[in-house]
Amino acid sequence: MRVLVxxxxxxxxxxxxxxxxxATCEVMLSLAGRTSQPRLPQGSHRIGGFGGVEGxxxxxxxxxxDLVADVTHPFAAIxxxxxxxxxxxxxxxxxxxxxPEFVRAEGDRWQSFATIEALAASxxxxxxxxxxxxxxxxxxxxxxxxxxHYLVRCIEVPPDxxxxxxxxxxxxxxxxxxxxxxxxxxxxxxDTLVSKNSGGAATVAxxxxxxxxxLDVLLLxxxxxxxxxxxxxxxxxxxxxxxxxxx
Numbered sequence: 001m002r003v004l005v006x007x008x009x010x011x012x013x014x015x016x017x018x019x020x021x022x023a024t025c026e027v028m029l030s031l032a033g034r035t036s037q038p039r040l041p042q043g044s045h046r047i048g049g050f051g052g053v054e055g056x057x058x059x060x061x062x063x064x065x066d067l068v069a070d071v072t073h074p075f076a077a078i079x080x081x082x083x084x085x086x087x088x089x090x091x092x093x094x095x096x097x098x099x100p101e102f103v104r105a106e107g108d109r110w111q112s113f114a115t116i117e118a119l120a121a122s123x124x125x126x127x128x129x130x131x132x133x134x135x136x137x138x139x140x141x142x143x144x145x146x147x148x149h150y151l152v153r154c155i156e157v158p159p160d161x162x163x164x165x166x167x168x169x170x171x172x173x174x175x176x177x178x179x180x181x182x183x184x185x186x187x188x189x190x191d192t193l194v195s196k197n198s199g200g201a202a203t204v205a206x207x208x209x210x211x212x213x214x215l216d217v218l219l220l221x222x223x224x225x226x227x228x229x230x231x232x233x234x235x236x237x238x239x240x241x242x243x244x245x246x247x
Contacts, residue, residue, distance in 0.1 A: 001066045002026045003241060004059075006083060008034065009096055010202060011234060012071035013041040018238035025242060032048070032072075032079065035155055044225060048237060056086035070096040070228075073196050075135075077223040081114070084226045093244070096230040097237055099199045102207050102221065110217045119194065119218050131190045133206055134220060139164055151188045174202035181209035192216045237238060 005012050007029045019025045020043055029040055029045040038047075050056040051145060070083045078109070080096065087094040104110055113119035116134070121140035123130070128146040132139075136158035142150065143163035152158065152169040161169060168188075183195075187204075192209045195203075197219045210217050231237035 001163065001244075002064055003028070003067050003069055004063070004065045005029045005069045006072050006079060007031055008038070009073055009099075009200075010147060011041070011200070012097060015069060015071050015097065016041045016043055017232050017240060018234060019241060020243050028065075028239045032076075044158075050082070050086075053082050053085045053144055054081055055173040056242045060090040060092050061134055065090075065092055066095070066105065067093045067095065069237070069241065070094065074099055074101075074222050075196055075220075080225045094228050095237065095241065096228050097224070097229045097234065098232050099200045101197050102204060102219070105123060105191060105211060107214070108211055108217065109214065110219055112219050112221045114221055116220055119220055120144065122218065129189045129190065130187060130192045130194060131206070132194050134194050134196050138201060150183075151190060170181075170232060174205075176203065178206045178208050178212075182206045182212055185209050185215065190215060192218065194218045196218075196220045197222055217222070 001024060003025060005016055005027060006030050007013065012029060016027050016029050019027050027043055029043065030040065030050060031045065031047045048061050067086050068083055070080055072079050083094055113122065115139040120138060121143045130148050130150050132142065132150050132152045136154050139160035140163055141159050146165040150164050152161065152167055153170040155173050155174055156171065157169065161167065193206060193215055195206060195217065233242065
């Protein structure tokens, strides 16, 4: 069976490793190319877009793909939409990994926002010490609130970072330890954390650190995605895919 894994996450790499244990499963990992030095598992991979839905349909047909596993980032809504449309058109089975969200605990001071525009707009008011840990997008929106001091952490330099006043940039890739996150937030005197509700073990420490320090947390809610067969654990997903090969 030929499986196309739509990746760009550590979860995708783990799934590829699980599937690679079975010699009957031929896996191709596809990355969008948003990061210049992605972490790659052993095995075949491709980097770059497909050219929309029709391009993905062409790829599936030309490469005789039997199944697509969508293990993209929870906020990669467009790629997931294209996967649903292309798989339906090409008559290829599709399965998605739904990473569990961050879970609110007692005492959390969370606010949830549907868009990055609404989140940034909520920052009008008194100066704050803000930890921007939501990815590379929207820096120009936060620049509209120059009264704040920003600590920005990304894997690579975000566009428009130069528009932020009073900003310090940290380039780093998770996973991050809880003790290190607490130290970082304390030393920077952070009072507000901005993050996506992406879930996952690699970045949950910042959420736990904010809880420990009783900080305000502004979370960008996940985009809605079309319904399809999904799994919340990689082991269950890999087992289903490999069993599917034998049906």
